[in-house]
Amino acid sequence: MTTLVYLIPVALFLGALGLSGFLWALRSGQYEDLDGAAERILIDRDES
Amino acid sequence: MSCCAPGAEMALDLGGATSSLPSSQEIRLASRSLDDDLRQTDLSVPTVHCAACIQAIETALGKLDRVERARVNLSTKRVSVQWRGNEAPPIVAALELLGYPAHLFDPEIHEKDKTLSELIRAVAVAGFAAGNIMLLSVSVWSGAEGATRDLFHWVSALIAIPALAFAGGIYFRSAWNALRHGRMNMDVPIAVGVSLAYAMSLYETINHGDHAYFDASVSLLFFLLIGRTLDHVMRERARTAVNGLSRLAARxxxxxxxxxxxxxxxxxxxxxxxxxxxxxxxxxxxxxxxxxxxxxxxxxxxxxxxxxxxxxxxxxxxxxxxxxxxxxxxxxxxxxxxxxxxxxxxxxxAAEGGRAHYRRIADRVSALYAPVVHLTALVTFLGWMAATGDWHQAVTIAIAVLIITCPCALGLAVPIVQVVAARRLFESGVMVKDGSAMERLAAIDTAVFDKTGTLTLGQPRLVNASSIDPAMLAIAGDMAVHSRHPFSMAIAGAAGFAAQPKLESVSEHPGFGIEATAMGSTWRLGRRGWAGWKARTAGESGYGGTVLTKDGIIVASFVFEDALRSDARAAVEQLNNARVPVEMLSGDTAAACGEVAATLGIHHFVPALLPSGKVVYIETLAKDGHKVLMVGDGLNDTPALGAAHVSIAPATAADVGRKAADFVFLRESLSAVPLALDISRKAGRLIRQNIAIAIVYNTIAVPIAILGHVTPLIAAIAMSASSLLVIGNALRLQGFAASSPETVGTRGKRSTAGALARSS
Known part of the structure; x- marks a missing residue:
C-alpha cells in the first residue's frame, strides 16, 4: 500500500508528461509537414 | 527534376486547362497582410516531391528581391512566401522557370483547421486516460481488494474527469444538437451510456462497491474518437487536394x-x-x-x-x-x-434538393437503435425491480445493459469502411467530399454525362497528321507554337518543335490565324478564307476548315476532332454492365453530340440544352423515381451537379463545379467514374455487413447483460472484440478492391498514387 502511494503518482506524472509533450508538439506545428521534415534532413545547409 | 518523374505526370493531369500566369496584381489581391508591410502569399505547387525540390524552390525564391522568407510544405504541396512592398515579386514566374507550375487558390480556405486539432487533442487525452484507467482496472480484476481497490477506483474517477469533459464534450454537444432539433443520431446513445456509466461508477466508488465502469466509458470514447478523427483526416485530405487545383475564374x-x-x-x-x-x-x-x-x-x-x-x-x-x-x-x-x-x-x-433530404445510413440505423436500447434498459430495470425490489441492483444491471449495447461497433462500423474506401479512391486520384456521397453513389440507377470537357477533353486533336507532308507539318508546328488557340496547340503538339526552317516576323491575327515569313514566302496558318486568299474554290471542308498556305496557295489542310477522354468508352461500358444506363446532356450542337454518342455507344442524348434545361431534365428523372449521377465540368453543368442525387466533376472543371460536386477526379481517365461506383457499392455492402455484425453481437451480449452476468471485465472484452471484428471486416475492402478488374488499367500510375497518398 505504501509503495502505491508514490508509485501511482509517479506513473501518472510520467504519463501526463508524455501527453503534454504531444500537445506541445501539436501546437508548435511539428505535425504540419511530416513529409517535408523527413526530406529536409537530406538538404545540406548552405555556407551562407 | 529527374528524381521527380512521377510528379510530372500529376502536373500534366492537372494542367490541362490552365491559363496564363497570374499577374503580380492578382497575386497581391490573393495575399494576406501579416503586418503593415509584410504580406504572405500561399501557392499550390503540385509537383514538389523531394528534398532537392524543396531546396531548389526555397533558394530560388529566397534570392528574389523583397522576399523575406519562403517555406515549402511537402505534405500539402504548398509554398508560403512572405514579401514586402506594394507589388508582388515575380514568384510564379520564378517557379515556372524552375519547372514547377504553381497556382493561387482561394485565401479564405487557409483558415486553420480547428476541428482537426480539437479531435487530435481529444484522442490524445482520451488515450492517456484510457491507458491509465485500464492499467488500474487490470489490477482490480486480478484481485485488488478493500482499501487498495477503492484507491484505484478513486484515481480512475479522477483521471476520467478530464477525458469526459474534453473528449466527451464532442459527443455531448453533437447529441444535444440532435436532440434539440428533435432528431436522433449515433451520438445520443453514446452520450447517455458514457455519462450514466460514469455516474453509476462514481456512486459505487463512494459506497465501496466492487464494480466500476470507468474503463468502459473512457475506452469507448477513445475508440470512437479514433474512428471520427480518421474520417475527418480523410475528408480534409480530399478537400485540400481539391482546393489545391488551379483557380479558373478571374480574381x-x-x-x-x-x-x-x-x-x-x-x-x-x-x-x-x-x-x-x-x-x-x-x-x-x-x-x-x-x-x-x-x-x-x-x-x-x-x-x-x-x-x-x-x-x-x-x-x-x-x-x-x-x-x-x-x-x-x-x-x-x-x-x-x-x-x-x-x-x-x-x-x-435553387436546385439543391436530392442530397438535402438524404439521411445517412448511420443516422437511419441509430434512429431505430437508440430507442430500442434505451427501452431494453428501462424494461430490465423495471423487471429487476419487480423481481427483487433491490433498486441498487436493478440500476446497476440496467446500466450494464446500456454499456454493453453502447454502439461502439456501430459507431465505428460506418466511418471505418468509408475511411478505407476513401483511401482506396484517393490512391486512384478520386477525391471524396464526405461519406454520405459514397452512400448516395452506391444507390444510383442512371448516369448522366456532360459532353464537352467530361466525355471529351474539350481540346481538339489533329486527326489527319499522318496524311500531311511532314515538311509542311513542321512549318505549321513552328508557327502554331506562337498561339494559344486550341487548334494551334493541337498542331504544335502533333508536329513537335523543329525550328527548321527559321521563321521570321511571326504575327497573330486574332480571329483569323498566324502569318509568318520563311524562305522568302509568306505562310499563313488559319481560316481557309483568310489564309488561302488565292484559292477561293471550296475544297474539302474539315472541322473549322483550318489550312496552311504558302503565298496564298493551300499546301496542307488540317482536320480536328474533339479528343475523347481516355477510357471514355470503357467507362461507359462498365457503367452499362453495372446496370447503370448512361445518358448524355450537352449544350453543343446535335451533330457534334451524335458523333460522340455513336463512338462511345451512348444510346440516349439531348443536345443544345441550356443550363436550366439540364436541371429540368435531371429533376424529371428524379420525379420518375430515378437516382441520378451527374458527371460534368462546365459552369453550365453546375446547377445540374447540384440537382443530381450525387455528382462527379473532373479536376479541370470550373471552380464552382468542383465545389458543388461530391467527387472530384484528378486524372484524365474517365475510368474514375466506374471505379468510384464500384468501390462505393462494395463499401455499402461492407457497411451493411458491419451493422449486421454489430447487431449479432448485441443479440448475444444483451441477454447476458439483462440476466445480470456482466462485470466490467466482460464488458471490456466484449466491446474490444466487437470493435476489432468490425475494423477487420472494413479492411477487407482494401483487399478485394485491389484485385478487382477496374484497377488493372491504373497499375502503371501506382507510383504516383503511392506518392500522393503518402504525401498529404
Whole structure:
C-alpha cells in the first residue's frame, strides 16, 4: 500500500508528461509537414 | 527534376486547362497582410516531391528581391512566401522557370483547421486516460481488494474527469444538437451510456462497491474518437487536394479609366460601364460588350461548345469564357453578382434538393437503435425491480445493459469502411467530399454525362497528321507554337518543335490565324478564307476548315476532332454492365453530340440544352423515381451537379463545379467514374455487413447483460472484440478492391498514387 502511494503518482506524472509533450508538439506545428521534415534532413545547409 | 518523374505526370493531369500566369496584381489581391508591410502569399505547387525540390524552390525564391522568407510544405504541396512592398515579386514566374507550375487558390480556405486539432487533442487525452484507467482496472480484476481497490477506483474517477469533459464534450454537444432539433443520431446513445456509466461508477466508488465502469466509458470514447478523427483526416485530405487545383475564374481585372490610368480591381468591385482590358490567356471577368479588338473565345466551360467562337467589337461576351488569341477591351454590362457565373450559382442553390433530404445510413440505423436500447434498459430495470425490489441492483444491471449495447461497433462500423474506401479512391486520384456521397453513389440507377470537357477533353486533336507532308507539318508546328488557340496547340503538339526552317516576323491575327515569313514566302496558318486568299474554290471542308498556305496557295489542310477522354468508352461500358444506363446532356450542337454518342455507344442524348434545361431534365428523372449521377465540368453543368442525387466533376472543371460536386477526379481517365461506383457499392455492402455484425453481437451480449452476468471485465472484452471484428471486416475492402478488374488499367500510375497518398 505504501509503495502505491508514490508509485501511482509517479506513473501518472510520467504519463501526463508524455501527453503534454504531444500537445506541445501539436501546437508548435511539428505535425504540419511530416513529409517535408523527413526530406529536409537530406538538404545540406548552405555556407551562407 | 529527374528524381521527380512521377510528379510530372500529376502536373500534366492537372494542367490541362490552365491559363496564363497570374499577374503580380492578382497575386497581391490573393495575399494576406501579416503586418503593415509584410504580406504572405500561399501557392499550390503540385509537383514538389523531394528534398532537392524543396531546396531548389526555397533558394530560388529566397534570392528574389523583397522576399523575406519562403517555406515549402511537402505534405500539402504548398509554398508560403512572405514579401514586402506594394507589388508582388515575380514568384510564379520564378517557379515556372524552375519547372514547377504553381497556382493561387482561394485565401479564405487557409483558415486553420480547428476541428482537426480539437479531435487530435481529444484522442490524445482520451488515450492517456484510457491507458491509465485500464492499467488500474487490470489490477482490480486480478484481485485488488478493500482499501487498495477503492484507491484505484478513486484515481480512475479522477483521471476520467478530464477525458469526459474534453473528449466527451464532442459527443455531448453533437447529441444535444440532435436532440434539440428533435432528431436522433449515433451520438445520443453514446452520450447517455458514457455519462450514466460514469455516474453509476462514481456512486459505487463512494459506497465501496466492487464494480466500476470507468474503463468502459473512457475506452469507448477513445475508440470512437479514433474512428471520427480518421474520417475527418480523410475528408480534409480530399478537400485540400481539391482546393489545391488551379483557380479558373478571374480574381480581378485591369480597369482602364477615362484619364488613361490603369487599375487592377477585384471582380466584386467592377461596376457596369467600366472599361476592362482582357489580354490573351485571361478569362472574361464579368458579362460585357466588346468595344475594341477581336479574338477567339473558348466557351467550352460556359456553354459546352467545343469550337472556339470568333468575336469582334460590338459582340457580347459572357463571364467565364477564356480569351484565346487577341487583347480585348470590353465594357462591363453587369456587375459580378449579376453575371453568368452568379446566375449559375443561384440556379444551383435553387436546385439543391436530392442530397438535402438524404439521411445517412448511420443516422437511419441509430434512429431505430437508440430507442430500442434505451427501452431494453428501462424494461430490465423495471423487471429487476419487480423481481427483487433491490433498486441498487436493478440500476446497476440496467446500466450494464446500456454499456454493453453502447454502439461502439456501430459507431465505428460506418466511418471505418468509408475511411478505407476513401483511401482506396484517393490512391486512384478520386477525391471524396464526405461519406454520405459514397452512400448516395452506391444507390444510383442512371448516369448522366456532360459532353464537352467530361466525355471529351474539350481540346481538339489533329486527326489527319499522318496524311500531311511532314515538311509542311513542321512549318505549321513552328508557327502554331506562337498561339494559344486550341487548334494551334493541337498542331504544335502533333508536329513537335523543329525550328527548321527559321521563321521570321511571326504575327497573330486574332480571329483569323498566324502569318509568318520563311524562305522568302509568306505562310499563313488559319481560316481557309483568310489564309488561302488565292484559292477561293471550296475544297474539302474539315472541322473549322483550318489550312496552311504558302503565298496564298493551300499546301496542307488540317482536320480536328474533339479528343475523347481516355477510357471514355470503357467507362461507359462498365457503367452499362453495372446496370447503370448512361445518358448524355450537352449544350453543343446535335451533330457534334451524335458523333460522340455513336463512338462511345451512348444510346440516349439531348443536345443544345441550356443550363436550366439540364436541371429540368435531371429533376424529371428524379420525379420518375430515378437516382441520378451527374458527371460534368462546365459552369453550365453546375446547377445540374447540384440537382443530381450525387455528382462527379473532373479536376479541370470550373471552380464552382468542383465545389458543388461530391467527387472530384484528378486524372484524365474517365475510368474514375466506374471505379468510384464500384468501390462505393462494395463499401455499402461492407457497411451493411458491419451493422449486421454489430447487431449479432448485441443479440448475444444483451441477454447476458439483462440476466445480470456482466462485470466490467466482460464488458471490456466484449466491446474490444466487437470493435476489432468490425475494423477487420472494413479492411477487407482494401483487399478485394485491389484485385478487382477496374484497377488493372491504373497499375502503371501506382507510383504516383503511392506518392500522393503518402504525401498529404
Amino acid at each position: 480581378g481585372a485591369m480597369v482602364l479609366r477615362e484619364d488613361g490610368s490603369r487599375d487592377y480591381l477585384p471582380v466584386e468591385e467592377i461596376e457596369p460601364g467600366l472599361q476592362l482590358l482582357v489580354t490573351a490567356g485571361e478569362r472574361i471577368p464579368v458579362d460585357g460588350k466588346i468595344i475594341q479588338g477581336s479574338s477567339d473565345l473558348d466557351c467550352s466551360l460556359v456553354s459546352g461548345e467545343s469550337t472556339p467562337r470568333t468575336v469582334s467589337s460590338g459582340e457580347t461576351v459572357q463571364a467565364g469564357t477564356l480569351n484565346l488569341t487577341g487583347p480585348l477591351i470590353i465594357e462591363a454590362t453587369a456587375a459580378a453578382k449579376d453575371s453568368f457565373l452568379a446566375e449559375m450559382v443561384r440556379l444551383m442553390e
